[in-house]
Amino acid sequence: MMSPAHPPAARSAPNLMFSHMGLSVIDIDRMERFYTDVLGFTVTDRGELDMGMKLVFLSRDPLDHHQIVLATGRPPALPDNVHATQFGPSINQISFKMGSIADLRDIHQRLQEDGANHIFPGNHGIAWSIYAHDPEGNNLEFFVDSDWYMDQPFLIPLDFSLSDEGIYEQTRAMCEKSPGFEPYGVWRDRVAKRMTPFMAAPFKG
Numbered sequence: 001m002m003s004p005a006h007p008p009a010a011r012s013a014p015n016l017m018f019s020h021m022g023l024s025v026i027d028i029d030r031m032e033r034f035y036t037d038v039l040g041f042t043v044t045d046r047g048e049l050d051m052g053m054k055l056v057f058l059s060r061d062p063l064d065h066h067q068i069v070l071a072t073g074r075p076p077a078l079p080d081n082v083h084a085t086q087f088g089p090s091i092n093q094i095s096f097k098m099g100s101i102a103d104l105r106d107i108h109q110r111l112q113e114d115g116a117n118h119i120f121p122g123n124h125g126i127a128w129s130i131y132a133h134d135p136e137g138n139n140l141e142f143f144v145d146s147d148w149y150m151d152q153p154f155l156i157p158l159d160f161s162l163s164d165e166g167i168y169e170q171t172r173a174m175c176e177k178s179p180g181f182e183p184y185g186v187w188r189d190r191v192a193k194r195m196t197p198f199m200a201a202p203f204k205g
C-alpha cells in the first residue's frame, strides 16, 4: 500500500541543482564561434532534430554534458528590455564566474578584440563584473566575487584604470558603508542554513 502524500508544507525540497540552459539562436555558426573561440567552450555534441532544429552542445565541465545548448528557432526580432538595452527581454543575464580581477581584465580585452557590443564594467560590491552582449544580443556577465557582502542590488561603473589593489580597497571601503555589510563568509554561513543542500550521488568517473 502506498503511503499517503505528504502535505506540501511537510515536504522537503526536491533534490535538484542548477545545471545548464539553452539559448534559441538565429545564426548557430556565429554563436558557436563566439562561445568556443572567445569563451573557450568545447563542443560536446551537435546534430539536428526531425523538425529541423539544429543543436550545438557546449560545456567547460566534464560533469555536465552541456552547460549551454544553442538551438535554432529564435525569431528574427525580439523587443528590448523596457528598462535598459544592456539586459535582455527575457533572459536578463547569463553569468560566468572568474577567478581574479586579472581574469576580468583578460576577458575584457578578449571581448573588445572580438568587437562585442554593450561592454560595461560594473562594481556590485559583492562582485566585480563585466557585462557584454554575445553576437545575438544576449547579455553576459563575467564576475569575480569580492570578500564582502553588502545590500543588493547595487551597481556602479568599475574603474579599470585603478590597480587591482586599488579596486579592492575602494570596494571594501564602499561595502563597509552598507547597513548590511559583513564578511562574505559570514553571510554564506547564514544563508546556507536557509538552503536545502543538493544530495549529490557519488561521481562515477
Ligand SMILES: [Fe+2]
Pocket (backbone or CB within 6 Å): 093, 095, 141
Ligand atoms: Fe549577476
